[in-house]
Amino acid sequence: MKKALKITGRILLGLLILIAVFLIIMIIYNQVMLKKEDKLLENYPGQLVEVNGHNMNVYIEGEGEHTLVFLAPAGSTSPVLTFKPLYSKLSGEYKTVVVEKFGYGMSDVVDTDRDYKVMVNECREALEKSGVEAPYILCPYSKSGLDALIWAQNYPNEVEGIFGMDMAFPNAMKDFGAGGGEWLISAAKNSGIIRLFISDNEFPETYSTEEKQFAKALFVRKYANKVMPNEIKTAPDAAETILSDSKPEMPLHLLLTSGKGTGREQEWQGYAHSYIDDMKNASVTQIDCAHDDICGGKPDQVCDEIRAFTDELGK
Numbered sequence: 089m090k091k092a093l094k095i096t097g098r099i100l101l102g103l104l105i106l107i108a109v110f111l112i113i114m115i116i117y118n119q120v121m122l123k124k125e126d127k128l129l130e131n132y133p134g135q136l137v138e139v140n141g142h143n144m145n146v147y148i149e150g151e152g153e154h155t156l157v158f159l160a161p162a163g164s165t166s167p168v169l170t171f172k173p174l175y176s177k178l179s180g181e182y183k184t185v186v187v188e189k190f191g192y193g194m195s196d197v198v199d200t201d202r203d204y205k206v207m208v209n210e211c212r213e214a215l216e217k218s219g220v221e222a223p224y225i226l227c228p229y230s231k232s233g234l235d236a237l238i239w240a241q242n243y244p245n246e247v248e249g250i251f252g253m254d255m256a257f258p259n260a261m262k263d264f265g266a267g268g269g270e271w272l273i274s275a276a277k278n279s280g281i282i283r284l285f286i287s288d289n290e291f292p293e294t295y296s297t298e299e300k301q302f303a304k305a306l307f308v309r310k311y312a313n314k315v316m317p318n319e320i321k322t323a324p325d326a327a328e329t330i331l332s333d334s335k336p337e338m339p340l341h342l343l344l345t346s347g348k349g350t351g352r353e354q355e356w357q358g359y360a361h362s363y364i365d366d367m368k369n370a371s372v373t374q375i376d377c378a379h380d381d382i383c384g385g386k387p388d389q390v391c392d393e394i395r396a397f398t399d400e401l402g403k
Contacts, residue, residue: 111281118280118308125305132194132302133168134186137217139210145194146218147186150179154225154248154398157215158186160193161230162319165310166303167193170229173294173387178394185220187211191315193306201318204326208239212246222246225398229253229382231319234261234326240336249339251397253382253390254375258327260352260359282308292384339369341397343390349379 134147147168156178160167167188175184188195189207202210215224225248228236233255240247291303342364347356356379364370373393377385 114280114283118283121280121283122309125301125308128298128301129194129305131298132306134188134194135218136194137214139190139213139217140198142190142196142198143194144190144196144210144214145188146214146220147188148183148218148220149175150182150184152182154401155183155185155220155223156227156251156394157211157220157224158184159211159226159228159232159235160186160188161232163312163316164192165306169295169299169303170383172299173292173383174227174390174394177387177391181395182398183220185215185218185224187214189315191310191313191319193310197310197313197315199314201322203322204234204238204329205242207319208235208242211235212239212243223248225249225251225401227251227253227394228255230379231256231261231323233257234323234330237330237336238326240338241330241333244336244338247336247338249341249397249401250336251394252340252342254343254345254347254379255360257359257363258330259362260350260356261323261327280308282311294384335363335367337369339397339401340364340367340371341393342370342372343375343382343393344372345375345377345379345382347379349381 132145134145136143136145138144145168156175158167158171158175160170164170168186171184171186175186178184189211190196190198190202215222222243223246226236226239228250230253233252236247236250236252236255237258240250286304286307291300295303342360344357344360347353350356352359360372364372375382375386375389382390
């Protein structure tokens with residue numbers, strides 16, 4: 089019996105040593121790759137502007153009568169790349185802008201807790217400092233629907249219209265809560281182990297080799313950073329704030345999926361209709377794709393819908 093315990097102990101000790109060596113190798117490899125990728129990310133699209141003492145990235149492409157401002161979904165680590173399938177088709181007709189909020193893309197990760205009104209004002213300041221003048225057509229995707237509605241309620245003169253890409257509405261976010269496991273994700277990022285779980289195949293085929301490198305580098309830096317839990321934590325308060333105010337009066341057009349991928353497939357469309365059905369200037373188009381596939385999976389249809397929406401604004 090004692091001999092068996094000794095053998096078991098030696099095996100466990102050996103496994104612990106192997107794990108420790110593996111972790112040390114991964115940490116060293118991760119630090120080497122981070123330095124290498126820092127150089128690569130100097131070429132990431134956009135311009136950094138100072139907002140409240142931190143850097144925020146804004147990407148601008150094209151010119152036109154209307155200015156489209158794309159607002160990213162929660163957790164997007166490279167919004168400039170997320171929206172490329174759209175603005176690459178639209179920048180010949182519109183001024184297209186992607187604002188990477190703090191914690192997203194090349195923008196700084198900030199330590200302070202911020203509510204949605206603060207986040208909206210940060211985006212407004214970034215646009216102003218980038219020389220992008222209002223009014224805007226806000227193009228929120230998923231959770232950034234809250235940002236767009238707060239923006240429209242508080243600064244209606246800046247918002248020409250809202251083009252929602254399966255945007256979230258207040259009732260969908262009232263009971264939204266952060267999941268667990270943040271410590272495990274943080275450990276995987278800090279050790280570099282997270283690199284083992286991402287490959288070029290994780291990103292759209294339309295990405296160039298350099299864009300896949302950008303996406304991977306930003307994923308290992310920004311995925312599930314400290315800004316994201318704060319946004320999730322404050323989402324219910326933002327939802328209540330929106331519901332306590334009058335609904336926006338400017339035109340709103342919504343591309344609505346079945347909700348597949350949201351975790352709330354049964355209620356997703358109901359959340360949208362409960363908010364917009366009594367709005368005079370709101371309309372809906374059903375789009376046949378999953379929640380996560382709007383930009384990359386249906387870019388032609390989305391762009392056609394944007395063109396139709398702006399044509400109606402001019403009438």
